[in-house]
Amino acid sequence: MISLPLDIQVLILPFLTSTSLISLSQTNHHFRHLIDPQRKQFLDRLLELECLPEYGGEITINEHAKIIVPSEPVSYACTHCLKIIPHTRFDNHALLRLRFRKPPPESRVRQRLCDWTSGDAKARGLKRQADLRNDTLENWINQNFASDITVSRLQELYKIGTHRNRRLCNECKFTTGFWARNAGVRSQSWRGKSRSSNIGTANVPVVKGRQRRCHDSTERYFPGLFPVAADAEYPWRWKIYREENCDWWTLWSIRCPGCGTWQERAAFRKGSGYGVKATPADPDEFRQAGWDGPHFEDWRCNSCFVTSVGKEELGRQLFAFWKKLADFEITMFNQLLPVGWYAVDGIERATEGKHSWEQIVKQDSVSSQLLRRIPDGKEIAKMDVEQRRHYYGVLKRWLDGLDGPTAVLSEVMDRHWFRPWSKEYLILEKRIEDLGACTKILEADTDRLVRFALDGSASRV
Numbered sequence: 386m387i388s389l390p391l392d393i394q395v396l397i398l399p400f401l402t403s404t405s406l407i408s409l410s411q412t413n414h415h416f417r418h419l420i421d422p423q424r425k426q427f428l429d430r431l432l433e434l435e436c437l438p439e440y441g442g443e444i445t446i447n448e449h450a451k452i453i454v455p456s457e458p459v460s461y462a463c464t465h466c467l468k469i470i471p472h473t474r475f476d477n478h479a480l481l482r483l484r485f486r487k488p489p490p491e492s493r494v495r496q497r498l499c500d501w502t503s504g505d506a507k508a509r510g511l512k513r514q515a516d517l518r519n520d521t522l523e524n525w526i527n528q529n530f531a532s533d534i535t536v537s538r539l540q541e542l543y544k545i546g547t548h549r550n551r552r553l554c555n556e557c558k559f560t561t562g563f564w565a566r567n568a569g570v571r572s573q574s575w576r577g578k579s580r581s582s583n584i585g586t587a588n589v590p591v592v593k594g595r596q597r598r599c600h601d602s603t604e605r606y607f608p609g610l611f612p613v614a615a616d617a618e619y620p621w622r623w624k625i626y627r628e629e630n631c632d633w634w635t636l637w638s639i640r641c642p643g644c645g646t647w648q649e650r651a652a653f654r655k656g657s658g659y660g661v662k663a664t665p666a667d668p669d670e671f672r673q674a675g676w677d678g679p680h681f682e683d684w685r686c687n688s689c690f691v692t693s694v695g696k697e698e699l700g701r702q703l704f705a706f707w708k709k710l711a712d713f714e715i716t717m718f719n720q721l722l723p724v725g726w727y728a729v730d731g732i733e734r735a736t737e738g739k740h741s742w743e744q745i746v747k748q749d750s751v752s753s754q755l756l757r758r759i760p761d762g763k764e765i766a767k768m769d770v771e772q773r774r775h776y777y778g779v780l781k782r783w784l785d786g787l788d789g790p791t792a793v794l795s796e797v798m799d800r801h802w803f804r805p806w807s808k809e810y811l812i813l814e815k816r817i818e819d820l821g822a823c824t825k826i827l828e829a830d831t832d833r834l835v836r837f838a839l840d841g842s843a844s845r846v
Contacts, residue, residue, distance in 0.1 A: 488546030
């Protein structure tokens with residue numbers, strides 16, 4: 386190309402992509418002087434590169450309206466530090482807004498070339514004005530109307546990715562003062578007042594991130610320490626309006642005031658930890674008396690904490706936090722164990738006298754025939770674990786022998802969580818035992834918690 390006349394070269398350059406334009410400018414002094422790449426060209430090249438398959442796809446919202454953590458590495462471009470970095474360094478708004486998202490190949494942004502213009506700033510300005518007059522939504526729809534794409538989709542393809550040049554990572558938003566200007570700001574929407582992404586302070590931003598499925602609070606705040614079994618081997622959770630064994634927990638990125646690094650909330654030892662809806666700004670206990678705020682300026686990540694007080698104190702606090710979470714989960718599961726027994730006494734009425742709890746126990750071939758009196762469901766609910774397990778075995782064998790328990794028991798299946806309780810009673814017991822065993826392991830070896838915290842596992846996103 387260097388052998389071509391200069392006028393021909395000037396005509397060819399605007400038809401290159403930004404990546405090709407920058408690469409050509411770096412071949413020799415002639416093209417370096419001719420192209421004279423500006424920051425805009427370098428920025429456009431960065432935005433082209435982030436769309437390559439090697440940097441992953443996009444952060445998405447699933448069918449449950451949850452902003453999920455992708456299973457594969459996904460990276461985005463920050464237009465302030467000019468780097469392509471992992472998605473965990475951005476807040477949700479910087480990735481999910483339509484004009485900030487990665488554009489697909491058929492979008493207007495991806496079809497745009499480098500837009501290079503020879504001449505001075507005035508010539509480039511005139512070229513920019515002409516492009517703005519021609520690059521309208523109406524012209525875009527007219528150019529692509531013959532395709533099978535709907536008008537609404539064409540409108541989306543026209544807008545998607547057009548403001549990526551304004552996307553900043555969390556750290557750049559901190560250095561430019563964005564988080565300081567928006568700390569604690571509330572905006573009015575049709576749902577009422579809603580807080581901005583930053584619930585922290587000007588000096589310690591606490592930014593809402595993606596969401597991850599966790600079975601309980603121990604898995605949320607100690608991810609991977611004790612791998613949890615598959616969903617089918619984990620008991621359902623006791624919730625209002627929904628009964629599931631897993632839920633979506635929001636991840637929070639916090640800028641440690643000690644070392645200045647962004648880490649996930651699990652790398653800190655303060656703040657509420659039980660509820661799915663709890664935020665780092667909430668008190669440690671529900672309606673905690675005398676609580677006067679989270680005091681984020683006093684928070685320190687595990688590494689900073691070790692530097693100031695040592696590994697022994699870190700291990701002690703981590704174990705106390707684990708035990709608090711595990712004891713809470715055990716308490717909740719222990720409350721679930723007896724609930725189904727309150728529905729057992731309704732079997733006789735639901736089956737119109739064909740079956741009753743007393744008949745079920747007497748007909749059981751495994752149960753003892755020496756029982757003089759058969760306790761009812763309420764009495765069994767108050768028994769200890771071993772005694773309840775015996776009667777659950779009797780009930781389970783009877784349920785397994787039925788040809789369609791739902792048809793036989795009708796409304797009993799939906800009372801007192803009887804349906805999941807009858808299927809997962811033993812799984813409930815096993816989870817209680819596992820949590821207790823894990824607590825004993827950590828109590829005997831708190832160094833395991835220290836190693837887990839310092840190798841970055843606690844801040845994993």
